Amino acid sequence: MEEGEIIIGLEIHCQLNTKSKLFCGCSTDFRDNEPNTHTCPDCLGLPGSMPRLNKQAVMYALKVAKALNCTIREDSEFSRKNYFYPDLNKGFQITQHDKPLAEWGKLLIDGDNGEKEIRITRIHIEEDPGRSVHMGTTDRGKYTLVDYNRAGIPLIEIVTEPDLRSPKEARKFLNKLRATLEYLNVFDSEKEGSLRVDANISHRGFARVEVKNISSYKGVEKALTFEITRQRNLLRRGQTVARETRHFVEARGVTTSSRSKEEENDYRYFPDPDLPPIRVASWVDGILLPELPDARRERFISQYGISPEHSKTLTGGLKLAEFYESVAMEDPGLAATWTADYLLGELNYRDFSIDAMPAELFKELLTLVKNSAITDKSAVEILRIILDAVKEGKNPERPQEIVTRLGLAKTSGDQITIAIQEVIAEQKAAVEDYHAGKMPALNFLVGQVMKKCRGRADPGNLNSLLKEILDKKA
Known part of the structure; x- marks a missing residue:
């Protein structure tokens, strides 16, 4: 057959x-x-x-x-x-x-x-x-x-x-x-x-x-x-x-x-x-239709400037679309990314609906990310702590309270510079490999600095600063 x-x-x-x-x-x-x-x-x-x-x-x-x-x-x-x-x-x-x-x-x-x-x-x-x-x-x-x-x-x-x-x-x-x-x-x-x-x-x-x-x-x-x-x-x-x-x-x-x-x-x-x-x-004739998914998807693209993929995801359910609009005003692009790519993944993992995430706490978390007060990694950790509290039937802490309690604030520039100097002194072989043109050595050194910063350094800024310091020592 x-x-x-x-x-x-x-x-x-x-x-x-x-x-x-x-x-x-x-x-x-x-x-x-x-x-x-x-x-x-x-x-x-x-x-x-x-x-x-x-x-x-x-x-x-x-x-x-x-x-x-x-x-x-x-x-x-x-x-x-x-x-x-x-x-x-x-x-x-x-x-x-x-x-x-x-x-x-x-x-x-x-x-x-x-x-x-x-x-x-x-x-x-x-x-x-x-x-x-x-x-x-x-x-x-x-x-x-x-x-x-x-x-x-x-x-x-x-x-x-x-x-x-x-x-x-x-x-x-x-x-x-x-x-x-x-x-x-x-x-x-x-x-x-x-x-x-x-x-x-x-x-x-x-x-x-x-x-x-x-x-x-x-x-x-x-x-x-x-x-x-x-x-x-x-x-x-x-x-x-x-x-x-x-x-x-x-x-x-x-x-x-x-x-x-x-x-x-x-x-x-x-x-x-x-x-x-x-x-x-x-x-x-007396039946008036509300804004339907396709129309709202097009509006999200034109009004908020988000990608068609994010817009399609965020209009896939009425409550999800309403949640996004409630948190989108300050930075629509950031809100779309964090709602569609991060929050939905965590909710699906726990078999939760969008109702499980308090909008006010999510807005506060987005503000911390937007202001570079925390790294993306720390933001995901905070998101998980909030949702796990909801799953256990507890009142979740506010994001800033979690940052203070766990010391998740992003490492300052001076602290990063000190950590870079320490890693350069400790990892001389990797430094020599970098100067010899072996680029994997740079990733290794970045990882070592992130370890010292307990993951609270911005990877992009860290990479640029580390290259700058290494090149000066060449």
């Missing part, structure tokens, strides 16, 4: 951040509460109950559709999707099928070969089912419990065309989509289960496999990578790739067979008789 082109399409389920459920008044703030305490006859679908549509959920969905350049239908309708599963308490899910809210949009990403347009097939509104809690892993659990607190939470499902060609592109698309949704303020990415992904993947010309309910951005890349390898190995051995639905077991990094793939007619869709069509023409 020749290596076939990878074809990937995504179905993204996003929980809208409304205060009440899609068709009833039950609170959506259930995550710290006991199972089955946020339910009512309406969201449980008990006899005699009637759904009442949450207008705020529709407005949020329209906002997303507008941001993704979709064509919004003048009228859309709800359907019943019929299937049996323990967490589907009604025996059907209220969703949109024949007439979705919006169709044919796009989102630009940095693809494997440059900028790439990913087409959006449709965006529709639906209710979330309940949650199955498996006692053990999905495929090996002894029994399953069901929590209906989540039943009826408003979702939008965003379906892409099969335009993605690698797991890396899929992850980039999800990151860009997540950022866009955050900027729109329609969902909370930090809530468990707020964004779930079903991925359809195949080698061109062979059967398509659906991988269901991937719950993390990293998980999407891992699941797709595993599935590509699994399918490729089957094809190389001359076996058939079955058209099926598979489940991603994140703890083991594998996909397992769940069931044969359903066709649309298996769900017996029909218009929901209890819900009239939605007509939104008069609502759309």
Whole structure:
């Protein structure tokens, strides 16, 4: 078998951040509460109950559709999707099928070969089912419990065309989509289960496999990578790739067979008789979009004069972009470098969000670096001390307090000169090598001086001063 082109399409389920459920008044703030305490006859679908549509959920969905350049239908309708599963308490899910809210949009990403347009097939509104809690892993659990607190939470499902060609592109698309949704303020990415992904993947010309309910951005890349390898190995051995639905077991990094793939007619869709069509023409013009990631990226470049790479990183999430703007005023370039290159690395290492870093302390640290009061090495040490205190639940010290306590102030010019003279006297062989034109000797001597200064000398200034003194002794 020749290596076939990878074809990937995504179905993204996003929980809208409304205060009440899609068709009833039950609170959506259930995550710290006991199972089955946020339910009512309406969201449980008990006899005699009637759904009442949450207008705020529709407005949020329209906002997303507008941001993704979709064509919004003048009228859309709800359907019943019929299937049996323990967490589907009604025996059907209220969703949109024949007439979705919006169709044919796009989102630009940095693809494997440059900028790439990913087409959006449709965006529709639906209710979330309940949650199955498996006692053990999905495929090996002894029994399953069901929590209906989540039943009826408003979702939008965003379906892409099969335009993605690698797991890396899929992850980039999800990151860009997540950022866009955050900027729109329609969902909370930090809530468990707020964004779930079903991925359809195949080698061109062979059967398509659906991988269901991937719950993390990293998980999407891992699941797709595993599935590509699994399918490729089957094809190389001359076996058939079955058209099926598979489940991603994140703890083991594998996909397992769940069931044969359903066709649309298996769900017996029909218009929901209890819900009239939605007509939104008069609502759309009143929806104003905020500054979105691409627009803010361009503004950062023009307003702050930072590099496109830094701007792209710093606009990758709303909170990160807002954090940068809160610390950027005194020296935007320095703030961009330290936020994108240093702070994010330390946060990722600790699995922290940007909220973990107090902006006031970071601004104080930047001021110390800008004024050459400390070296970059000392600044990184201070940054780590602050974040480690946050991780331990302590109130972090101010940067200047840490500098004073640990003696991290940059070594003065006179102290550096004294250290250079001492090293020259102690390392005569290296000095002779330098004068003989052996340049590695200079790096060795710089290292020895830095040792004496306990790393608190500016490397650039030290290098110049050491060369000047050595050349005078030639």
